[in-house]
Amino acid sequence: MRIVFLGDIVGRSGREVVLQELPALKNKLAIDVVVANAENASHGFGLSPAIAEDLFKAGVDVITLGNHSWDRKDIIPYIRENPKIIRPLNYPPKTPGAGHYIHMLPNNKKLLVINAMGRLFMDPLDDPFRMIEELISKYRFGIDVHAILIDIHAEATSEKAALAHYFDGKVSVVVGTHTHIPTADYRILPSGTAFQTDAGMCGDYNSVIGMQKEAAIYRFVTKMSGMRLSPAEGLATLCGLAVETDDRTGAALRVAPVRLKGDLDPILPKWDK
Numbered sequence: 001m002r003i004v005f006l007g008d009i010v011g012r013s014g015r016e017v018v019l020q021e022l023p024a025l026k027n028k029l030a031i032d033v034v035v036a037n038a039e040n041a042s043h044g045f046g047l048s049p050a051i052a053e054d055l056f057k058a059g060v061d062v063i064t065l066g067n068h069s070w071d072r073k074d075i076i077p078y079i080r081e082n083p084k085i086i087r088p089l090n091y092p093p094k095t096p097g098a099g100h101y102i103h104m105l106p107n108n109k110k111l112l113v114i115n116a117m118g119r120l121f122m123d124p125l126d127d128p129f130r131m132i133e134e135l136i137s138k139y140r141f142g143i144d145v146h147a148i149l150i151d152i153h154a155e156a157t158s159e160k161a162a163l164a165h166y167f168d169g170k171v172s173v174v175v176g177t178h179t180h181i182p183t184a185d186y187r188i189l190p191s192g193t194a195f196q197t198d199a200g201m202c203g204d205y206n207s208v209i210g211m212q213k214e215a216a217i218y219r220f221v222t223k224m225s226g227m228r229l230s231p232a233e234g235l236a237t238l239c240g241l242a243v244e245t246d247d248r249t250g251a252a253l254r255v256a257p258v259r260l261k262g263d264l265d266p267i268l269p270k271w272d273k
Helices: 011-029 049-058 075-081 128-136 157-166 213-222
Strands: 002-006 033-037 062-064 100-104 110-117 147-153 173-177 194-196 238-245 252-260
Touching (some): 002 011, 002 147, 002 173, 011 033, 011 252, 033 147, 049 062, 049 075, 110 128, 128 147, 157 173, 173 238
Parallel strands (some): 002 033, 033 062, 110 147, 173 194
Antiparallel strands (some): 002 238, 100 110, 238 252
């Protein structure tokens, strides 16, 4: 199975680069499934139903969220009816939506997508290690599902790395989101799990993690919040991770970064169709 995961989509520029580049990217790399984190897609804060529909039409199969899940209140009734949008698994039990989704391909192969949120420097939520372990214990590779991907939405790189090593060999991919900067540590761990600490963002990198520089700098220099944070709207970079997995074992066979357009150097997997 060939999977592309897109890092946090930030604002209009991030949406536009995904809508423009994803269809051709899927075709070029013969991608089976696209998962995207879109918790910042609606003007930098939250996700609207209309934007979710645009992303699905462009070729995104599953959308993950994070700490901005509920910034747009109109997503609440929408997420109840659209299981392809998942919020962190370790939210309280009565939270709308679900923390995982099984996407079925036309060839009947299945990808289990899990969204979890870290706890270091984040909201006080339930234990993501325990909750993920309980969930994946219900599925067998090659029988119930053919690959498992975890989006760990967390601030601390240590927590993301610890989670990846804890689930090495038990899932196919662990990829971090939230910090919006693509890390250079993409690799396959010793027991077969592909990992990157952060996939980066789909957004304008001539910014402060996707937000206009002036307001962000003002906050750091003055310790005042008088200027409103708004997404930068220059030319965006599409950032993500591509992984090919073994349908029988669920292990990652190849992993490579994906970067297109914008300020960062472009890079694509050198994979044949």
